[in-house]
Amino acid sequence: MADPSSYRPKPGQIPDSPGVYKFRDEHRRVIYVGKAKNLRQRLANYFQDLAGLHPRTRTMVTTAASVEWTVVSTEVEALQLEYSWIKEFDPRFNVKYRDDKSYPYLAVTLNEEFPRVQVMRGAKRKGVRYFGPYGHAWAIRETVDLMLRVFPVRTCSAGVFKNAERTGRPCLLGYIGKCSAPCVGRVTPEEHRDLAEDFCDFMAGRTGTYIRRLEKDMMQAAEEMEYERAARLRDDAEALKRAMEKSAVVLADATDADLIAVAEDELEAAVQIFHVRGGRVRGQRGWVTDKVEAVDTAGLVEHALQQLYGEESGDSVPKEVLVPALPEDPDAVSEWLAGRRGAQVSLRIPQRGDKKDLMGTVQRNAQQALGLHKTKRASDLTTRSRALEEIAEALGLGTAPLRVECFDISHLQGDDVVASMVVFEDGLARKSEYRRFQIKGFEGQDDVRSMHEVIGRRFRRYLQEKERTGEWEETPAPTGPVPAPAELAPGGPVPGQPAPGAVAPEAQDPALVREEPREDDGRPKRFAYPPQLVVVDGGRPQVAAAKRALDELGIDDIAVCGLAKRLEEVWLPDDDDPVVLPRSSEGLYLLQRIRDEAHRFAITYQRAKRAKRIRSSPLDDVPGLGETRKQALIKHFGSVKKLRQATIDEICGVPGIGRRTAESVAAAFAAAAPAAPAVNTATGEIIEEDDGGSRT
Numbered sequence: 001m002a003d004p005s006s007y008r009p010k011p012g013q014i015p016d017s018p019g020v021y022k023f024r025d026e027h028r029r030v031i032y033v034g035k036a037k038n039l040r041q042r043l044a045n046y047f048q049d050l051a052g053l054h055p056r057t058r059t060m061v062t063t064a065a066s067v068e069w070t071v072v073s074t075e076v077e078a079l080q081l082e083y084s085w086i087k088e089f090d091p092r093f094n095v096k097y098r099d100d101k102s103y104p105y106l107a108v109t110l111n112e113e114f115p116r117v118q119v120m121r122g123a124k125r126k127g128v129r130y131f132g133p134y135g136h137a138w139a140i141r142e143t144v145d146l147m148l149r150v151f152p153v154r155t156c157s158a159g160v161f162k163n164a165e166r167t168g169r170p171c172l173l174g175y176i177g178k179c180s181a182p183c184v185g186r187v188t189p190e191e192h193r194d195l196a197e198d199f200c201d202f203m204a205g206r207t208g209t210y211i212r213r214l215e216k217d218m219m220q221a222a223e224e225m226e227y228e229r230a231a232r233l234r235d236d237a238e239a240l241k242r243a244m245e246k247s248a249v250v251l252a253d254a255t256d257a258d259l260i261a262v263a264e265d266e267l268e269a270a271v272q273i274f275h276v277r278g279g280r281v282r283g284q285r286g287w288v289t290d291k292v293e294a295v296d297t298a299g300l301v302e303h304a305l306q307q308l309y310g311e312e313s314g315d316s317v318p319k320e321v322l323v324p325a326l327p328e329d330p331d332a333v334s335e336w337l338a339g340r341r342g343a344q345v346s347l348r349i350p351q352r353g354d355k356k357d358l359m360g361t362v363q364r365n366a367q368q369a370l371g372l373h374k375t376k377r378a379s380d381l382t383t384r385s386r387a388l389e390e391i392a393e394a395l396g397l398g399t400a401p402l403r404v405e406c407f408d409i410s411h412l413q414g415d416d417v418v419a420s421m422v423v424f425e426d427g428l429a430r431k432s433e434y435r436r437f438q439i440k441g442f443e444g445q446d447d448v449r450s451m452h453e454v455i456g457r458r459f460r461r462y463l464q465e466k467e468r469t470g471e472w473e474e475t476p477a478p479t480g481p482v483p484a485p486a487e488l489a490p491g492g493p494v495p496g497q498p499a500p501g502a503v504a505p506e507a508q509d510p511a512l513v514r515e516e517p518r519e520d521d522g523r524p525k526r527f528a529y530p531p532q533l534v535v536v537d538g539g540r541p542q543v544a545a546a547k548r549a550l551d552e553l554g555i556d557d558i559a560v561c562g563l564a565k566r567l568e569e570v571w572l573p574d575d576d577d578p579v580v581l582p583r584s585s586e587g588l589y590l591l592q593r594i595r596d597e598a599h600r601f602a603i604t605y606q607r608a609k610r611a612k613r614i615r616s617s618p619l620d621d622v623p624g625l626g627e628t629r630k631q632a633l634i635k636h637f638g639s640v641k642k643l644r645q646a647t648i649d650e651i652c653g654v655p656g657i658g659r660r661t662a663e664s665v666a667a668a669f670a671a672a673a674p675a676a677p678a679v680n681t682a683t684g685e686i687i688e689e690d691d692g693g694s695r696t
Contacts, residue, residue, distance in 0.1 A: 004061045008047045014040040019071040020081045022089075023064040030089035032060050032293070035078040037329065039069050054294035060093045075332035076339070083306045093293050095269075095303045105132040105283075106140045108153070108200055113189055114161070114182045115196035117144055117153045124311070131203045132275070132283040146239045148178040150210070151199040154192065155179065202240070204277060204315070211240055255279045257320035258308070259350075259359055262300050263366035267291055270370035271304045274362050277318075286366070288373045302327035309340050317341035322350050322359060383586055384427030390587030391533070394579050395572065397559055401533035402426055406594045407458075407546070408537035409439075409450045410602035416609045417445070419454040420602035423531070424594050433529075436605045448541045455534070455549035462530055463553060530558060537595050539564040539578075540571050547573040563595045618644075618668040625665070629656050633665070644669045 019039045023032040036042030046053075046061050053061065072078050086094050107120035111127025119137050124130060134140050144155070154161065156171055156179070164170050164183035174181035182192040202210055214237040221230035259274045268290055275283035287304070295303070301323045309317050317340045327333045330347055337345040350356040388400035404424045411417040423433035441453045534550075536542045543562035550558060561579075562571040568588065569578035581588040619630050619640075636654045637643040643651075643665075651662035 004047050004050070004064070007064070007066045009043070009067065011040070014043055014069070015071055016040040017071045018073070018075050018078050019069050020078050020085065021067060021069040022085065023060065024066045024068070025063055026065040030085070030091050031063060032091050032093040033082055033085045033089065035082040037075055039071070043067065043069070056093070056292060057294045060293065075329050076336045079306070079332055079336050083310045087310070095289050095291065095293055095295055095300065104134050104137040104140060105130045106134065106144065106203065108196055110196065114154050114192055117155050117199065129200050130316070133285050134283055147199065147202065148173070149239045150214070150236045151195050151202070152178055152180040153196050153199050154182060211237055214240070255320070256318040257322055257355070258318050259322045259362045260301060260304055260324070261359060261362040261366040262297055262304070262324055263363065263370040264291070264297065264300065265370070268370065268374070269300050270366050270373060271300065272362050272366040272369060273308065274358070286369045288369065297325040298327050301325055302333060305333060305337070309337060313340050314342060317345060320346045322348065322355060324349065324359070324363070384590070387586035387590040388427055390581070390585055391591065394570065394581055394587060395533070395559060395561055397533070399532070401531070401559070403529065403531040404533045404535060404594060405531040406535040406537065406598040407451065407454055408595070408598040408602040409447045410606040411445060412606065412610060413445070416606050417450060418602060418606045418609060419450060420598050420605060421454070421458060422594065422598045422601055427590060429597060434601060436601065447538065448545045451536055451538065451542045452545040452549045455546045456553065459550060459553050459555055532559065534558055534560045535591060535594055536560070536562045537598055538562050539569070543571045543573055563591050568592065618671070619665065622661070622664045622668050625661060632656060
């Protein structure tokens with residue numbers, strides 16, 4: 001525990017300007033980011049008597065070992081920089097909201113020639129119009145099904161669309177009138193885009209225009225005695241009305257607002273957001289967070305606004321944002337929101353009327369969400385604690401293994417041999433810590449030798465991080481070879497005691513060196529934290545290989561076990577008999593989940609490598625030839641086979657391909673050994689190459 005007075009800056013060193021500050025721990029990791037109108041006054045609050053600080057603030061300043069700051073010109077810049085740093089460094093003492101699920105959106109892909117309506121989750125893409133989020137995907141599909149009567153926009157995938165173009169026959173929706181069938185030319189691209197834009201306008205709240213237009217056309221058709229057309233228009237209008245009824249009117253027409261409510265206790269807080277567009281609730285979402293810093297309701301609201309709108313722009317930021325409490329500097333936050341929207345944004349607390357009543361509804365939802373989360377978490381925490389205790393008891397560990405790493409090897413008959421490392425902390429998957437490896441030490445299939453290599457590489461990186469940050473207390477005697485000090489870092493030896501068994505990362509895994517930042521930038525390091533337990537997917541041979549790798553590095557404080565698939569037996573090093581956990585054991589369930597997750601992660605990587613290898617072609621080795629020009633070549637000649645037979649002058653005829661590039665392409669095909677033709681074993685047919693290197 002550090003004494004804050006040991007790193008307190010002198011009063012004259014701290015400017016009295018707006019800025020953003022970072023607290024770092026002894027390993028230079030950023031643990032807290034904050035902003036202030038006046039840096040001198042704000043930082044002085046952290047260096048008062050510890051007894052007068054909030055317990056969470058006291059924990060933070062005693063964990064920190066240094067503080068630094070960046071001066072900005074305005075409070076808006078400070079707000080933006082604070083958000084960027086929290087996202088970049090992921091500080092442990094900052095409030096971070098987490099979703100308990102991935103919310104689905106209704107998306108219209110306006111970035112395509114023929115826009116498509118579909119359900120989308122995850123990160124938003126450029127050029128796609130989003131509506132929502134919705135609580136359930138089925139709610140989106142019901143709404144879309146009703147609206148396709150009036151706005152028959154394409155909903156099919158790219159594969160179905162291309163197949164319809166090739167065959168000249170539309171899909172079922174095209175036959176029943178719920179798609180305008182642009183795939184077979186029933187409408188032009190311009191007409192189809194107009195349909196998609198009308199669909200977006202209706203979803204954005206401009207509903208009255210379309211319903212009035214349909215009713216007018218219906219009356220006109222009836223007067224002209226076109227009764228069948230009038231009936232269709234009547235049904236279309238009813239379909240739009242039913243789609244509107246799925247989101248009740250809660251505010252005056254044309255009101256665009258987001259309502260944010262917070263429910264909190266001493267330890268946790270829940271945030272609920274209602275998205276109102278055109279006076280109707282178009283989406284709802286919620287977050288839950290641990291209160292790891294001393295923060296009030298206004299601070300929670302500010303953090304929620306940063307997370308909600310930090311990546312948004314344009315109409316995704318509404319005209320009005322209604323909150324239960326204003327942030328510390330509401331003018332700066334309003335200005336920041338206006339910058340994201342490109343127009344004025346009103347940030348205020350509703351005082352009366354329908355908006356206050358709706359805020360009460362949002363608040364009740366937040367209270368229920370917090371209560372449900374605490375009930376689920378209490379149950380989950382009890383189960384996970386029991387599972388970790390059972391594992392510790394079965395394996396003879398002194399304490400429960402709060403961090404468990406599991407390794408698995410995957411290959412296809414000895415080709416594309418890879419390994420995975422998954423991490424579980426406190427019984428929960430920590431996917432940001434997952435890692436994958438290529439086996440480089442040898443060729444062929446040998447799971448035991450592969451496991452030895454992977455464990456050695458992972459923990460060499462751990463020893464390097466430990467040595468670099470100066471955490472060595474004593475030097476254990478390594479049993480394996482120790483490299484020369486000059487191998488530990490490029491440019492010469494590293495000052496201090498070298499890591500036992502450490503080797504140059506460039507010699508072991510160049511891909512990892514590129515991924516791992518060397519400077520002390522405050523980001524979490526990828527191999528810096530040791531587990532209490534290493535689990536390997538396999539039996540006694542794999543466990544022995546993992547243990548041997550740790551012994552060679554002089555590591556004796558990490559437990560190792562293996563979980564064999566056949567009988568779900570747990571193997572320990574140097575034991576002749578396995579540990580058999582009861583089938584109903586929570587500890588066994590947890591080990592199985594960890595093992596299965598490692599297997600899933602490994603086989604996903606192995607399949608991706610195999611697919612990439614199969615799709616490879618001589619064009620991949622041409623320097624300076626990117627994916628766009630590669631596709632242009634294939635499209636121009638029709639297949640790799642025809643491109644291989646083309647002359648240099650013919651290759652130069654492709655737009656964007658110069659003579660030097662054409663010569664490189666021809667040389668690459670000349671150097672590549674002609675592959676034996678692929679044969680369909682069922683029919684004896686020779687399978688021709690017709691695309692960028694793959695066979696069909």
